[in-house]
Amino acid sequence: DAKTTQPPSMDCAEGRAANLPCNHSTISGNEYVYWYRQIHSQGPQYIIHGLKNNETNEMASLIITEDRKSSTLILPHATLRDTAVYYCIVRVHGNQFYFGTGTSLTVIP
């Protein structure tokens, strides 16, 4: 079962930052948080992952709370091509991913 909950949908204006929240209150100490996105009829695309510290790469930033019970994915300057379903996933000890329902992000011109 998925260990994460996310809002079903969000809108964001083009050029603005998109902040996507995720709750994972039952996460264990050694379980990583991963973010992927899926554009219609394609395989999920890796975005970023983290354990405790905040992370940043060329696509996004990941902010993890100190108690690790929630995180936020930040797309700093959203474009129309960022419209997708975003999945927050906790990787369990066997390396399996159990996908939740994700957040459908719509970037509005």
Place this chain on the structure above:
Amino acid sequence: GAVVSQHPSRVICKSGTSVKIECRSLDFQATTMFWYRQFPKQSLMLMATSNEGSKATYEQGVEKDKFLINHASLTLSTLTVTSAHPEDSSFYICSAAGTSGFTDTQYFGPGTRLTVL
């Protein structure tokens, strides 16, 4: 880097036939591969985990005799849907994870759309 391919991208078959889907990691060695199924407007559902050279581990409710998984090399896994029926029509997606210079991040293939008539 970290490219995963699937073949075919789309397949239509008659009820009762078997269909094989290939998943390849193109630029890294995948010690573990995963198979998912996704129905319209739903999330991905993990079907099974396979490690190179060993039997796959199936998730609860997934019939191992119907969905045959072979992971014969570090770059190839196959999923065979045996005696396919219309209810098996779905989007099948594989992913691969390796440790050759990569973390255990899963990289996903583009998916295979199966339609059973």
